[in-house]
Amino acid sequence: MNVLILNCGSSSIKFQVAEMPQYNVLVQGRVERIGYDDAIFVNSVNKEKVIQPVKNHEEGINLILNNLFSNTNISKNDINAIGHRVVQGGDKQNVSVIIDDNVINYIESIKDLAPLHNPNHLAGIYACQKLLPYVPQVAVFDNGFHMSLPKYTYIYGIPYEYYEKYKIRKYGFHGIAFRSMADEVDRILNDSHKNYKIVNLMLGSGTTANALKYGKSIEVSTGFTPHEGLIQSTRAGDIDVAAILYLMKKEGLTIEQADELINKKSGWKGLSGISNDMREIYEAANSGNERAGLAIDAACHRFKKYVGAYSAIMDGIDLLIFSGGVGENAFYIREKVCQGLEYMGIELDTQKNKNNESIISKDTSRVKILVVNANEEKIIAEDTYKICSDMATRYKS
Numbered sequence: 001m002n003v004l005i006l007n008c009g010s011s012s013i014k015f016q017v018a019e020m021p022q023y024n025v026l027v028q029g030r031v032e033r034i035g036y037d038d039a040i041f042v043n044s045v046n047k048e049k050v051i052q053p054v055k056n057h058e059e060g061i062n063l064i065l066n067n068l069f070s071n072t073n074i075s076k077n078d079i080n081a082i083g084h085r086v087v088q089g090g091d092k093q094n095v096s097v098i099i100d101d102n103v104i105n106y107i108e109s110i111k112d113l114a115p116l117h118n119p120n121h122l123a124g125i126y127a128c129q130k131l132l133p134y135v136p137q138v139a140v141f142d143n144g145f146h147m148s149l150p151k152y153t154y155i156y157g158i159p160y161e162y163y164e165k166y167k168i169r170k171y172g173f174h175g176i177a178f179r180s181m182a183d184e185v186d187r188i189l190n191d192s193h194k195n196y197k198i199v200n201l202m203l204g205s206g207t208t209a210n211a212l213k214y215g216k217s218i219e220v221s222t223g224f225t226p227h228e229g230l231i232q233s234t235r236a237g238d239i240d241v242a243a244i245l246y247l248m249k250k251e252g253l254t255i256e257q258a259d260e261l262i263n264k265k266s267g268w269k270g271l272s273g274i275s276n277d278m279r280e281i282y283e284a285a286n287s288g289n290e291r292a293g294l295a296i297d298a299a300c301h302r303f304k305k306y307v308g309a310y311s312a313i314m315d316g317i318d319l320l321i322f323s324g325g326v327g328e329n330a331f332y333i334r335e336k337v338c339q340g341l342e343y344m345g346i347e348l349d350t351q352k353n354k355n356n357e358s359i360i361s362k363d364t365s366r367v368k369i370l371v372v373n374a375n376e377e378k379i380i381a382e383d384t385y386k387i388c389s390d391m392a393t394r395y396k397s
Contacts, residue, residue, distance in 0.1 A: 002026070002078050003384045004135075005377045006061070007085040008124040010116045011035055013060045016377045017074055020385035023378050027072055031060040045072055057123035058130070065131055082128050082137040083384030085176060085376065086121045087226075088114035089141030091167060096144070096383040098391060099125060099137040107139070113167070114225065116263075136391065138384040145175025148216040156224075170228070172220030174208040177374040181323050182212070184372035188358050196318040199310045201303060202374060203333065204324030205233040205276065209303070211310035219313055221306055227263055230306065231299045233276035236266035238302070271295035278326050278333070300336035307337065311344060317367055320346060323374040331356065338369065 001021075007014040016028040029043030031054060039054035041063055054060050068074050084099070090110040097103055104125065111118040121139075128137055154170040155163060162168050178200055185193040194215030202208045207230040211219035221229025221237075231237040239262070248258050269276035272295035274284050284292035311317040322334055331354045338348040345366030353360040361369035 001080045001385055001388065002074070003381045003388075004079050004082045004128075004132075005380050005384070006082060006124050006128070007376070007380075008057055008120040010120060013057060013064065013124065014377075015064050016381070017068065017079070018377070018381045020381055023381055025377075026074065027068065028377075029064070029067075031063060034060050041067070043067060043071075057120055058127040061124060061127040062131060076132065079132060079135055081384050081388040082132065082135055083380040084121055084124055084137060084139050085142060085380055086139045087117035087142045087173060088171065089139075089143055091147070091169070091171075093139070093141050094144035094147035096138055096140045096387060098387055099139050103139060110167075113171075136388050138380075138387050140176060140380045140383050142173050142175045143171040145178050146170075146172030146210075146217045146220050149218060149220065153219055168224055170220065170223040172208070172210070172217070173222040173226045174202045174206065174210070175217075176376040176379050177202050177208075177323065178210050178212065178217070179379050180374040180376060181321055181372050182215075183379075184323075184374075185319065185321065185370060188370060188372065189368075193319075197311075197314040197316055198319040198321060199307050199314075199317055200321045200323070201307070201327055201337070202324045203230075203303070203322065203327035203330075206235070207232045207303075207324065207326075209306035209310060211314055213314045219310055229302075231271075231302045232267045233278075234264050234267045234269045236262045236270070268295045268299060271298060278330055282330070282332060296333070296336070300333060303333070303337045304341070307341065307346075308344070317344065317346075320361075320367055320369045322369070322371045328371055328373060329356065334360065334369075334371070 003018050003020050005016040005018060011034045013031045017026045018024060019026060027044055031039060031041050033039040034054050034057060037053040038051050041050040054063060069076060086107060088110060090113060093106065107118055107122055111122065125137060149172065156168060181200055182193040198212040200210040200212055206226055209221040209230060210217055227235050229237050244258055244262065247253060267276065268278060268281055272281045272292045274281055274292055281292045281295050285296055307320065326333055334353055335348060338346055346369065347362040347365035348369060349360055349362045356371060359368060359370055361367065
């Protein structure tokens with residue numbers, strides 16, 4: 001079975017075609033800057049960047065499919081199923097499901113909970129219905145992993161009627177990535193992650209910390225939206241809400257402008273004044289740029305604070321896991337986060353860390369420190385394959 005995997009972001013689409021069940025990636029690529037005249041299309045076949053206008057996600061998916069069918073050995077008939085990452089499933093969808101009218105109507109009904117993501121996921125679903133009408137589609141929900149959160153964890157300290165009326169609560173995100181990280185832990189340790197108390201740090205452009213206790217997510221840093229929690233590439237993370245209200249009054253900001261401020265102009269980018277790319281910030285810090293150094297220190301302080309907090313609520317920690325582009329590649333970030341945590345049994349081996357080994361803790365460390373790759377596309381492909389295979393089996397019987 002060949003599965004088309006689609007991850008529709010606010011202005012991008014990442015895609016793969018994978019042969020299942022062995023997860024053999026036949027082609028992959030991305031469309032960036034959707035909505036602009038200089039959108040960028042790249043695939044792994046010719047690795048050539050194509051720059052052209054792409055008005056919306058339907059045009060982006062059309063571009064992907066036309067390229068697949070004309071420049072690869074893959075034809076329309078070779079696509080047997082489509083798997084979509086859907087960021088927000090609300091409080092009702094916590095498992096991957098075949099997409100039908102009821103599922104679409106539900107995602108439509110909660111799209112205000114994730115206005116930067118769910119409308120684009122829906123655009124991808126509608127585009128595939130139009131362009132590949134007979135191919136089954138599956139929704140894999142990013143927040144489903146965190147549906148095990150206790151109510152006292154996900155509830156906010158605002159009048160309870162707003163939770164009842166508008167479902168304002170902590171949802172948590174990066175759940176698909178955390179599922180992949182758990183699989184990698186099992187592989188590296190040759191043991192089940194369900195035997196451990198784990199603090200996960202998913203540190204990419206978007207960042208999320210997670211407390212995973214014996215296989216269940218019991219706390220997560222991202223909340224009602226992906227903004228809450230850690231300082232991210234362009235998101236402010238935890239901040240006094242009154243400070244935003246104060247800024248709105250002082251600067252005369254609209255709600256939309258305030259939203260753009262905390263989600264797109266803040267974080268590492270806003271602090272450093274340089275970039276939202278940690279590599280560029282690190283280079284500037286090494287050259288003596290004080291604001292770049294401040295951005296790194298502030299981000300790592302927040303990362304470390306969550307390690308301590310989540311260890312406390314789990315009554316201890318057995319594994320500390322780093323993943324994401326920064327978590328996997330930035331040895332200096334891992335070093336800053338682990339520095340001073342020896343009292344908790346977290347002992348970093350600096351040489352293993354600089355070598356980017358899978359296990360970077362000292363042999364004497366009570367807590368193992370791991371660096372793993374989170375492959376969200378693989379999880380989406382596996383869920384899609386299983387659901388469509390089961391559906392085909394039931395249909396035959």
